[in-house]
Amino acid sequence: MKVLVNGTPLLAPLTGIGQYIRHLFTAMDRLALVDLCTVYGIRIEDGFQLPAATSAHTAQRLNRLLQRWMPFPRATRHVLQQALFRYRSKAGLKGAIYHEPNYLPMPFDGPLVLTICDMSCFDHPETHPVERVHVMEKRLPAAIERADHILVISEDSKHALQRWFDVPDDKITVTYLAADARFRPRDNAQLQPVLSELGLDPQGYLLCVGTLEPRKNLQTLFTAYAGMPPALRQRFPLVVAGMSGWNTGALMKDAQNLIHQGQLRLLGYVKDEQIPSLYAGAAAFCYPSRYEGFGLPALEAMASGVPVVVANRTSLPEVVGPAGMMVDPDDVDAMRESLLTLLEDGSVASRLANLGLQRAATFSWERCARETVQVYEHIAQVRGLEG
Structure with a gap:
């Protein structure tokens, strides 16, 4: 055929x-x-x-x-x-x-x-x-x-x-x-070469992946992240990987203060061969998108052994199931508290990381x-x- x-x-x-x-x-x-x-x-x-x-x-x-x-x-x-x-x-x-x-x-x-x-x-x-x-x-x-x-x-x-x-x-x-087989947990020795090129440390950042456009809801994420304790923001900068889409003027304006403080890094387009290590090296992953047909980045993070926070809208609950934390995409406080839990409570982060690996393995x-x-x-x- x-x-x-x-x-x-x-x-x-x-x-x-x-x-x-x-x-x-x-x-x-x-x-x-x-x-x-x-x-x-x-x-x-x-x-x-x-x-x-x-x-x-x-x-x-x-x-x-x-x-x-x-x-x-x-x-x-x-x-x-x-x-x-x-x-x-x-x-x-x-x-x-x-x-x-x-x-x-x-x-x-x-x-x-x-x-x-x-x-x-x-x-x-x-x-x-x-x-x-x-x-x-x-x-x-x-x-x-x-x-x-x-x-x-x-x-x-x-x-x-x-x-x-x-x-x-x-x-x-x-x-x-x-998630492709390339997305899997990696030890620090495997992560170091790629993360060094990007100026990052293993388990030393919070990650979001996606095109910079309105429906990805990055403004809410930036607001939630900005309300976290300064010491925690210094320890875990927010890293966003993705091309600039459209209508990003207001988003970039909101981001400037965090960028100047070195607490927000917009990587833009990341080379394909670097993406798996970028996922696997994150301490936590946040995907606050208001609307997704599937939400593949969340699944790729789970397959990489990284605990996730996602919005509780459209397909994301269907994909992530009980293996991640879910928040209303408009609830800044709930998003902030979920991120704090994953970055400060190692037992919760480890449990969700393991559940995420099991969940991701059910997709092929x-x-x-x-x-x-x-x-x-x-x-x-x-x-x-x-x-």
């Missing part, structure tokens, strides 16, 4: 969707479950592999040039990508199933599997750029109608999708994500890959495609 997957998000610094594509199709390729073809920007290649760094850098430079010189770069790129996709996909892909993991599919004359990670553009449009919301409102309904089957990454995402669109249960499958990319292939097989049977 031939499957065409859009891997274009792999050409940019990896966000949640990029990580989903990377791990799902790496597992699928390793298991040799289907015959994969992958779209990388304007080309289609046999098999699945992460694009070379040079390809990713070239794509990023091209995007910057388009943004600088073209008045409507997003629309222009979209039209160009659609035309090239339609042209290239006609050759040698007859009978293929097209899997679009990033919401909005390209033109394709064949079966479509669509992954919808969350419905935040509809549930909380104020947390996205206006242009993105308009594009989703305009194009997603038709994509959902066109899709043979829709994959979601949590029960919460399924319920959100069905609140907005009349999609029957038998057209939706929940496939949980997982191999299972996600096999469940996704079962969807392909069902569509192939219904459509009468050759195996």
